[in-house]
Amino acid sequence: MEKILEELYASDPELKKHEKVLKVLLKELLVAKPDIELSESFKAELREKVWARIDEIKDAPRVKWPIFAFAGAAVFAVIMVPVIYFAGLEKPIVSFGEFKIESVSENAFGSLSGDGFSAEDAALSSTDAGRGGGMISEEKAAVSDEDASIEPYYDDYYYPYYSYTYAGDELTFSADSVEVLKRKKDTSLSKQLGSMFADIDFGLMDLSKLGDFELSNIQLSPPSGEGYSVYADFANSEISISYWDPNMWNYWESVTSMPPDDVLIAVADDFINKTGISLQGHGEAEVNHYDDEYYYYDGWVPDYVDVVYPLEIDGKHVYSEWGGKMGITATVYIPDMLVSYVYGIKSHVYESSSYEAASIEDILAAAEEGGVDGWYRYDWVYDENTVLELDTPSMQYMQHWVYDDYESFEVYVPAYVFPVIGSDDYVVVPLASEVMQSWWWDYPDEPVLYEEEI
Amino acid sequence: MMNENPQNLSEFGEMYDEFFSKIYNFVFYRTQDKNTSEEVTSQTFLKAAQKFHTFRPGKGSFQGWLYRIARNSLTDFYRSKKQHVDLEAAFSVSSSEDIEKEVSIKLDFEKFKEALSILKPEAKEIIIMRLWDGLSFKEIAEIIGKSEANCKMILSRSVKKLQEHITVLTFILSFIFLIK
Numbered sequence: 080m081e082k083i084l085e086e087l088y089a090s091d092p093e094l095k096k097h098e099k100v101l102k103v104l105l106k107e108l109l110v111a112k113p114d115i116e117l118s119e120s121f122k123a124e125l126r127e128k129v130w131a132r133i134d135e136i137k138d139a140p141r142v143k144w145p146i147f148a149f150a151g152a153a154v155f156a157v158i159m160v161p162v163i164y165f166a167g168l169e170k171p172i173v174s175f176g177e178f179k180i181e182s183v184s185e186n187a188f189g190s191l192s193g194d195g196f197s198a199e200d201a202a203l204s205s206t207d208a209g210r211g212g213g214m215i216s217e218e219k220a221a222v223s224d225e226d227a228s229i230e231p232y233y234d235d236y237y238y239p240y241y242s243y244t245y246a247g248d249e250l251t252f253s254a255d256s257v258e259v260l261k262r263k264k265d266t267s268l269s270k271q272l273g274s275m276f277a278d279i280d281f282g283l284m285d286l287s288k289l290g291d292f293e294l295s296n297i298q299l300s301p302p303s304g305e306g307y308s309v310y311a312d313f314a315n316s317e318i319s320i321s322y323w324d325p326n327m328w329n330y331w332e333s334v335t336s337m338p339p340d341d342v343l344i345a346v347a348d349d350f351i352n353k354t355g356i357s358l359q360g361h362g363e364a365e366v367n368h369y370d371d372e373y374y375y376y377d378g379w380v381p382d383y384v385d386v387v388y389p390l391e392i393d394g395k396h397v398y399s400e401w402g403g404k405m406g407i408t409a410t411v412y413i414p415d416m417l418v419s420y421v422y423g424i425k426s427h428v429y430e431s432s433s434y435e436a437a438s439i440e441d442i443l444a445a446a447e448e449g450g451v452d453g454w455y456r457y458d459w460v461y462d463e464n465t466v467l468e469l470d471t472p473s474m475q476y477m478q479h480w481v482y483d484d485y486e487s488f489e490v491y492v493p494a495y496v497f498p499v500i501g502s503d504d505y506v507v508v509p510l511a512s513e514v515m516q517s518w519w520w521d522y523p524d525e526p527v528l529y530e531e532e533i
Numbered sequence: 534m535m536n537e538n539p540q541n542l543s544e545f546g547e548m549y550d551e552f553f554s555k556i557y558n559f560v561f562y563r564t565q566d567k568n569t570s571e572e573v574t575s576q577t578f579l580k581a582a583q584k585f586h587t588f589r590p591g592k593g594s595f596q597g598w599l600y601r602i603a604r605n606s607l608t609d610f611y612r613s614k615k616q617h618v619d620l621e622a623a624f625s626v627s628s629s630e631d632i633e634k635e636v637s638i639k640l641d642f643e644k645f646k647e648a649l650s651i652l653k654p655e656a657k658e659i660i661i662m663r664l665w666d667g668l669s670f671k672e673i674a675e676i677i678g679k680s681e682a683n684c685k686m687i688l689s690r691s692v693k694k695l696q697e698h699i700t701v702l703t704f705i706l707s708f709i710f711l712i713k
Contacts, residue, residue, distance in 0.1 A: 083663065086670075090689035100696050105664070112665045115558055116567045122557075125575055126549050132582045133542045382605065 080105050178360045178427045180260065180392075187432035188261050188490060191481055192517040243447045243506060247471030247497070252442060256433040257510045260392065260476070260491040263428045269293040269313040316426035320354075322412070322419040337384075338413065340366040347386035347409035350418040358407065360427055361388040362396075367403050368503065383410050383419065392429070397476040397491050398507050405478060429491075437512040445515060446497050450506035451477070469497040469506055477509050538595040542585050545595075549578070552596065555666075556603050562665045563607060573610050577603040597675035600668075604676060656691040659684055 083105060088095045273292035286292070295314040301307060310319045344364045351358065367385040389396045390406040397405040410420035437445075446469055477494035492514050497506040509515050539545040556577055561570040580602050588598050652660075655677070662673045670688075674681040 086685065087689050087692055090685045091693060094689065094693055094696070097693075097696050101692065104692065104695055108660065108664050113562060113565050115561055116570075117554075117557060117561075118567070118571070121571050122553055125553070125571075125578060128575065129549055129578050129582055130546050132579050133546050 080109065180429045180431050181263070183430045183432050185256070185433040187430065188259065188481070188488075191259070191434065191479065191490060191492075191511060191513045243449055243467050243469050243497075243499075245443055245446060245497070246468035246500065250439060250443065250471070252436075252439045252495075252510070254436045254510075257436045257493045258431045259434050259493070259511055259514075260429040260431050261488065262426070263430050264314065265316055265426065265428065266293060266314060268316070269295060272297075272313060317422075318424040319422040320418075320420065320424075322417065324415075338416070342416075343384055343386055343411050346411050346416050347418060350409060350421070351388070351407075356407065356421070356424055358388055360391055361406050362391050364388050364409075365404070367408075382414065383412055385410050388423075390423070390427075392427075392476060392491070395475045395493075397478055398494065398496065399478045434492075434511045434513060437510055437515045441512070441515060442495060442508055442510065445508045446472075446495070446506050450497070450508050467502075468500040470500050472497040472508075475507075477507050477514075479509065479514050538588075542582065545582065545585055552599055553578075555596070556599060559600060559603055559666055560607060562661060569610070573603065573606050576606045576610070580606065593675045594672075597672060600672075600676040652691050652694065656687050659688050660691060663688060 080102070084098070084101065087101070094101060270291070270293050272294035276294055277286040277289075277292045279286070293314070296310065296312045298311075299309045305324050307320055307322050310321070312318070343366050347364055364386050367387050385403075386409045387404055388407040388409075389404040399405050405423065407423040408421065409418045411417070412419035472495035475494055475496045476491040478489055479492050480489050492509045492511045494507050494509045497508070499505055539548050553574075557570060557574045560573045560577070561567075564570050564573070577599065581599055584602075588595060658677065659673060662668045662676070663670070668676070670681045670684045673684045677684070
């Protein structure tokens, strides 16, 4: 631990002032290291397998898989086999492709804070503890406790001091409520398939005597383990595709630069077209560059890049909690320029429920604090003390996960997306009051209070 | 200390025991599941044997190359299972009460684990590589494809961020204790 501390102090001498807490932190991280469970027989078996493989491949020629042909067949199998089966039995077929929004009563999805705290708790804690986050002014935080040992703490080393200011057109938002969407899960196909499998005569037992069944998911894999696999989640009406091939690991050989977007999109389009994946309700493909600044600097070329066909609901896009547009996503494996993963192929029947809207004052305050992910912006992106201007927002949706003891689920909340002038970045602010409050509880922004001596 | 690079497949086979524990532990720390660790470790070594001819010693060490295959195999494993690589799970082991008493700091360890969630996955990965895997910054840099200086910077900033977060949490807990 001493060595690690020395390394940390060498990187940042300021850390030495907090040695006491750092030692606790490092000890805690080291203590949390799991005890290894290892089977010596496994080690021996794998040694034999490795040697067998070495002997086997020394002179063997390599053959590429006819990947697209298999992918098409796999998707066809997942979707069409149940269709053909049920058609024969004259039973109804559930379609994944239908787009529909059904209105339900207000607040129908329960609390959207989903973190064990109500909006009132969050606001109260935020105010009393001086956690800021746009819900309290810096002045108020500074005088919230008169104890001389407690002062607002500003760190000019780690946290970038860039701040946001709204510079767009006058914003008028006076709605009392906003419509929040929740994807409706249709379990009828799952039940039908469960019933179908329970009817199969295995020759060993009668499954149907055990009661009713649902088939929650199924995975189709290529016989050799190499090629495309398809995972169909019937409980959530969702399909994903993944590719595996040991020849994928050749990134040391040729990849030195990032392919242009149109080339990546062409690879994704080719796969989507050949496999017949429906793009109904989705827009034109775009390469997800949202995290480029964080992940891909120093000229490093990633192995995978996502090409997204953005989901469009009533003309609005849906932004994920961590940035970027959601939709059908094809992950391109750059060294081989093939689609190695596809997800977001799902049903689009939604329930819509009214929730209390945030005030325009809170919306603007939240935007000027950096929106829902302002906490995560890193200072190598911008210089310190930078003031970024926000342009007039567009109305879109924001993904928001609600964590509950019994069921975690996602909702799409109307949100303002403010473009950051002069950059490709943007700030997202949810317009449902409860959701906005829950984000500020989770990610307090400065100023925070700091106690010098513990 | 970097391992010497095997010059051919047979040498790789002979060095299996030397690499096995490192790779198995690397996977186990991130999955904490014996069966999954065995599956991913198997894939790693079999893929490495299969692709040994593509290894270029001039571009890095064999050990770094092997770790990268393990890391990608983990990602692929979770992708195939429609899950994400959940490095936060790696911190799910209960904390020691002795440490709490030893330093007399009132830390709520649930909040501590929550504190880790403020870090980006890559930062958490570097913390695990340095503290649990015992890899040097040079080795970490090679595995994740960043410069050594950047890895050091990310670690120190992450630790600083955690330290600050915990300090704030400690204050809030003290505050709650006072008003009770």
